[in-house]
Amino acid sequence: xxxxxxSPEDVVRDALRGMEAAHGDRLRISYDPYMVVRKDAPVQxxxxxxxxxxxxxxxxxxxxxxxxxxDAACPGEVFTSPTPDQMLEATKxxxxxxxxxxxxxxxxxxxxxxxxxxxxxKGEDIEVETVLTNDDVAVEDSLYTAGRRGVGVTVLVEKIxxxxxxxxxxxxxxxxxxxxxxxxxxxxxxxxxxxxTPGSGEPSFELAEDExxxxxxxxxxxxxxxxxxxxxxxIAERLMTPIVEDLPFSSGDKVLAFVxxxxxxxxxxxxxxxxxVAKIAQERGLQIERNLVGNFIxxxxxxxxxxxxxxxxDDMTRYWDAPVNTPALRWGA
Amino acid sequence: xxxxxxSPEDVVRDALRGMEAAHGDRLRISYDPYMVVRKDAPVQxxxxxxxxxxxxxxxxxxxxxxxxxxDAACPGEVFTSPTPDQMLEATKxxxxxxxxxxxxxxxxxxxxxxxxxxxxxKGEDIEVETVLTNDDVAVEDSLYTAGRRGVGVTVLVEKIxxxxxxxxxxxxxxxxxxxxxxxxxxxxxxxxxxxxTPGSGEPSFELAEDExxxxxxxxxxxxxxxxxxxxxxxIAERLMTPIVEDLPFSSGDKVLAFVxxxxxxxxxxxxxxxxxVAKIAQERGLQIERNLVGNFIxxxxxxxxxxxxxxxxDDMTRYWDAPVNTPALRWGA
Numbered sequence: 001x002x003x004x005x006x007s008p009e010d011v012v013r014d015a016l017r018g019m020e021a022a023h024g025d026r027l028r029i030s031y032d033p034y035m036v037v038r039k040d041a042p043v044q045x046x047x048x049x050x051x052x053x054x055x056x057x058x059x060x061x062x063x064x065x066x067x068x069x070x071d072a073a074c075p076g077e078v079f080t081s082p083t084p085d086q087m088l089e090a091t092k093x094x095x096x097x098x099x100x101x102x103x104x105x106x107x108x109x110x111x112x113x114x115x116x117x118x119x120x121x122k123g124e125d126i127e128v129e130t131v132l133t134n135d136d137v138a139v140e141d142s143l144y145t146a147g148r149r150g151v152g153v154t155v156l157v158e159k160i161x162x163x164x165x166x167x168x169x170x171x172x173x174x175x176x177x178x179x180x181x182x183x184x185x186x187x188x189x190x191x192x193x194x195x196x197t198p199g200s201g202e203p204s205f206e207l208a209e210d211e212x213x214x215x216x217x218x219x220x221x222x223x224x225x226x227x228x229x230x231x232x233x234x235i236a237e238r239l240m241t242p243i244v245e246d247l248p249f250s251s252g253d254k255v256l257a258f259v260x261x262x263x264x265x266x267x268x269x270x271x272x273x274x275x276x277v278a279k280i281a282q283e284r285g286l287q288i289e290r291n292l293v294g295n296f297i298x299x300x301x302x303x304x305x306x307x308x309x310x311x312x313x314d315d316m317t318r319y320w321d322a323p324v325n326t327p328a329l330r331w332g333a
Numbered sequence: 334x335x336x337x338x339x340s341p342e343d344v345v346r347d348a349l350r351g352m353e354a355a356h357g358d359r360l361r362i363s364y365d366p367y368m369v370v371r372k373d374a375p376v377q378x379x380x381x382x383x384x385x386x387x388x389x390x391x392x393x394x395x396x397x398x399x400x401x402x403x404d405a406a407c408p409g410e411v412f413t414s415p416t417p418d419q420m421l422e423a424t425k426x427x428x429x430x431x432x433x434x435x436x437x438x439x440x441x442x443x444x445x446x447x448x449x450x451x452x453x454x455k456g457e458d459i460e461v462e463t464v465l466t467n468d469d470v471a472v473e474d475s476l477y478t479a480g481r482r483g484v485g486v487t488v489l490v491e492k493i494x495x496x497x498x499x500x501x502x503x504x505x506x507x508x509x510x511x512x513x514x515x516x517x518x519x520x521x522x523x524x525x526x527x528x529x530t531p532g533s534g535e536p537s538f539e540l541a542e543d544e545x546x547x548x549x550x551x552x553x554x555x556x557x558x559x560x561x562x563x564x565x566x567x568i569a570e571r572l573m574t575p576i577v578e579d580l581p582f583s584s585g586d587k588v589l590a591f592v593x594x595x596x597x598x599x600x601x602x603x604x605x606x607x608x609x610v611a612k613i614a615q616e617r618g619l620q621i622e623r624n625l626v627g628n629f630i631x632x633x634x635x636x637x638x639x640x641x642x643x644x645x646x647d648d649m650t651r652y653w654d655a656p657v658n659t660p661a662l663r664w665g666a
Contacts, residue, residue: 002525002545004602004638006564011605014565018604021611022624058600078601192335212335231339232347264597266633267391268411269337271351272344278354291355293660295628300599303634305337327626331663 001201008198012055012077019062023327027065033086036062037072041094047165047174048072048094051103051158052087053110054079056197057218060155060297063328069162070103070326078197078300079219081109087117091126099127099171103158103178105150106134129171131178133157135187135308137246138215138223149217152260152308153185155296156320159329163319177319181310186243189306190223190235191216191262195299214238218262218299218306232269236276239307244284249309251285256320258291258308263298265305270294273305281309290320296328334534341531345388345410352395356660360398366419369395370405374427380498380507381405381427384436384491385420386443387412389530390551393488393630396661402495403436403659411530411633412552414442420450424459432460432504436491436511438483439467462504464511466490468520468641470579471548471556482550485593485641486518488629489653492662496652510652514643519576522639523556523568524549524595528632547571551595551632551639565602569609572640577617582642584618589653591624591641596631598638603627606638614642623653629661 005011020029028037051061052074061073071094076082091100104114118128133150161178191213194203204220215223259274274293281288323332338344353362361370384394385407394406404427409415424433437447451461466483494511524546527536537553548556592607607626614621656665
């Protein structure tokens, strides 16, 4: 295992030290428990929004903390859920009196711990609502999940809810919007290579020299099938067909198309995939109104990509366009 | 070789199709010759700025085209210089009457072709100035270079010159500023793994299971030495010491610190490296005034990183902070 780390035990702490050194003017980093918090939190009168999950998916979630998106993120160890205590601390840190939204990806540990944290928050008289993301159409139930996994749509929920909170929406309204984004969103991923967690030192799975896995999870959870690698056009079709047919997306729908890199795939290749996604969308009459191409929800150095489509309405589009100022997503600010 | 491409011959064209599909509202893509051009080019009265080089280093340069940075980029095939004709076309496309700056990384093919393009531009009565970047302290002369290689500082030259051009500076002033950024900047990189170009299908070099190469070039050109991988603190020291001692940077200097990923390294690890860079800078009395962490000048899926330091003055800092609106770097717009 070759990695740019000091030791497997310290990788999350050391990365947070880097976040603090790079973004300490805008973010407050806590080491006990681990938290990335907007420096000006809590913002009085604004709904606070937190998320969290295992590390190894950067920039998600710490890279999405800042005006227009998350108020705080709770990183766990690599591919390990953060704890309820951590989530409670974050909830308290961002509560500006208008309640706190938890954005939770559907993995068993995250769901259980966020549930406990929500109860603990309510016990301290903080209103808490939860948006659970479960957009991955690849499989029902998985290695760490009952039901569908939460993947790419999480990024979009965090952005759109962040803007709605900035716009003065109530906790119930922000939560409802987040659930709508999730309900309107579908994703699927694939891998060319596994990743190696620092703790294990071993690849999360094995793929043959010419093989890809279609429907992979962001922790290397099994997908739908393996096959010999084909052209990008075929891979895009393998992901787009289940996505489009699941919602289903229909001709005339306005969508946001998000091509996400798993961490180890060159941007050059992500744009090749995006070209195929745009072509398939056009053939099916989908109008791509907004797009995002890059590494936003990753799996360490895994090579591969995922595709997310979200059916947009005017509110979502307006909130997507609203200013955001975080380390990983920034515009208009 | 497993890649998200349709065919090795079409990878650059297909990635440009993706750029056009994703950013066609802001960028004009030309396929014959390959160019990425600001949609509103030429901007009358503003110095035009172009750059170019082999593909495989994305987002550089196409991802840096837009208000506040480049007016056009000329992508060559992977790791292959673009042609003089291509550069001439781009020069003409962005000439708004105030002349055109060529930002050229110091590789033999790029230098030769940009020289020819500059002559051809002058033959068409376009004023052309060139800024040559050669910030890589690793080695003098290299596989594709006489003198030092141009690497990370190129990104910063393009941003800062872009802002100066927006500010109404003359061609001579923008060029002088670009040369100053390069003169004030030093970089060095390292690799954990090689990359595979689509055309060759073979790794650009071989490294043992536990080995890293210190001083690597962005095309896999040999560096200074190989050694067993140590902790991130040691790797940061291996890169920072030659950088700091070369300019030399001195206690009290204000600097921009840029930790760049080679393409296949997780962001988590880049922040671990940034923490070490910040620590070393502090020990040496360098004040990091601005920073950049991420994948900006890459080498396909190579794992590794490079560090760039630039000694800042007030103009450079102000121009760094100025609004920029490109696919890969965006703020204040």
